[in-house]
Amino acid sequence: MASLVQKMLKGDKASLSRLITLIENDHPDTVSIMKEIFPHTGRAHIIGITGFPGAGKSTTIDRLIATYRQKGLSVGVVAVDPSSPLSGGAILGDRVRMKAHHKDEGVFIRSMATRGFWGGLARNTHKVMELLDAFGFDKVIVETVGVGQDEVDIVGLAHTSLLVLTPGLGDETQAIKSGVFEVADIFVINKIDEGDPLKTLGILESVVTTNRSGVNLPRRVIMVSAIEDKNMDGLVDALENHHELWKRLGPEERLKKFIGTDVIVREALMDLFKNRLGQDYDDFKRMLINRKANVYTEIEKIMYAKNNGTVQDFEQ
Ligand SMILES: Nc1nc2c(ncn2[C@@H]2O[C@H](COP(=O)(O)OP(=O)(O)OP(=O)(O)O)[C@@H](O)[C@H]2O)c(=O)[nH]1
Numbered sequence: 586m587a588s589l590v591q592k593m594l595k596g597d598k599a600s601l602s603r604l605i606t607l608i609e610n611d612h613p614d615t616v617s618i619m620k621e622i623f624p625h626t627g628r629a630h631i632i633g634i635t636g637f638p639g640a641g642k643s644t645t646i647d648r649l650i651a652t653y654r655q656k657g658l659s660v661g662v663v664a665v666d667p668s669s670p671l672s673g674g675a676i677l678g679d680r681v682r683m684k685a686h687h688k689d690e691g692v693f694i695r696s697m698a699t700r701g702f703w704g705g706l707a708r709n710t711h712k713v714m715e716l717l718d719a720f721g722f723d724k725v726i727v728e729t730v731g732v733g734q735d736e737v738d739i740v741g742l743a744h745t746s747l748l749v750l751t752p753g754l755g756d757e758t759q760a761i762k763s764g765v766f767e768v769a770d771i772f773v774i775n776k777i778d779e780g781d782p783l784k785t786l787g788i789l790e791s792v793v794t795t796n797r798s799g800v801n802l803p804r805r806v807i808m809v810s811a812i813e814d815k816n817m818d819g820l821v822d823a824l825e826n827h828h829e830l831w832k833r834l835g836p837e838e839r840l841k842k843f844i845g846t847d848v849i850v851r852e853a854l855m856d857l858f859k860n861r862l863g864q865d866y867d868d869f870k871r872m873l874i875n876r877k878a879n880v881y882t883e884i885e886k887i888m889y890a891k892n893n894g895t896v897q898d899f900e901q
């Protein structure tokens with residue numbers, strides 16, 4: 586395993602692919618791999634892209650790759666595909682859309698399937714992002730579909746996060762209610778070739794002035810047509826500008842936005858909990874759902890070793 590990591594750090598993409606597969610499958614050596622990787626991370630500009638299915642995230646990434654490559658920058662992409670039927674076939678779609686870049690040495694694209702469960706996405710995605718960072722890509726882009734909690738996590742793992750919307754679909758009203766809306770840095774109104782973006786622009790501009798992350802970074806709205814390659818330079822400028830400002834933030838400011846450690850700790854606690862549980866986690870959940878056990882009592886027992894940590898019947 587150590588030699589695989591060494592080869593990957595020297596720039597071997599095949600080793601990078603193999604390591605990602607091991608991590609995706611929760612290989613027992615995952616922690617030792619990540620321990621070796623971590624000292625090499627922290628250099629890449631991490632960009633998170635989220636938005637509703639079909640908003641044009643992959644097409645936008647494809648154009649971003651082209652723009653960054655012209656500037657001589659390397660790009661690693663993780664596209665997270667939810668098992669949701671809504672975007673069935675997204676992996677294939679991503680491959681087709683970004684295919685043009687697959688032969689490029691400075692580009693690496695990987696799709697990951699989620700297990701459709703809390704933790705499934707964030708757990709492995711952040712590790713893959715760290716692998717791409719350690720490999721040495723200048724830009725690491727992660728695409729996730731949706732605007733739910735997993736996406737909020739991804740936003741918290743990125744330096745710069747984009748929310749891709751389309752004009753006139755009512756996306757913006759749905760998005761406003763979501764957590765991602767509160768934390769996204771750049772709002773991209775895509776498909777301006779198709780619809781009038783002014784209403785969406787008006788809604789977004791009236792809300793980007795609010796900033797609940799508590800970090801003093803300006804939020805922007807950028808209108809593009811990814812398919813027609815319109816205003817991609819404007820988007821890249823906004824991304825670069827945001828990253829420059831991010832780099833100048835002090836440690837206390839960064840702390841407010843950064844959740845990477847939270848994700849790792851939460852995952853470690855979940856693993857510890859499952860290890861101590863001594864029974865199948867789903868069976869445990871079934872007991873709680875059916876009110877066969879008291880969730881608070883059980884967690885207290887398991888985490889703080891009360892009552893020998895055995896699950897007791899609630900009704901007795
Ligand atoms: N008219 C128009 N169509 C676009 C534009 N960008 C993307 N599309 C089309 O919108 C569809 C979805 O694009 P994708 O880039 O796959 O969108 P996505 O957000 O990655 O989709 P999922 O990953 O499935 O959620 C495709 O048919 C694209 O060709 C655009 O700027 N204008």
Ligand SMILES: [Mg+2]
Pocket residue numbers: 642643644664675679728
């Ligand atoms: Mg996509």
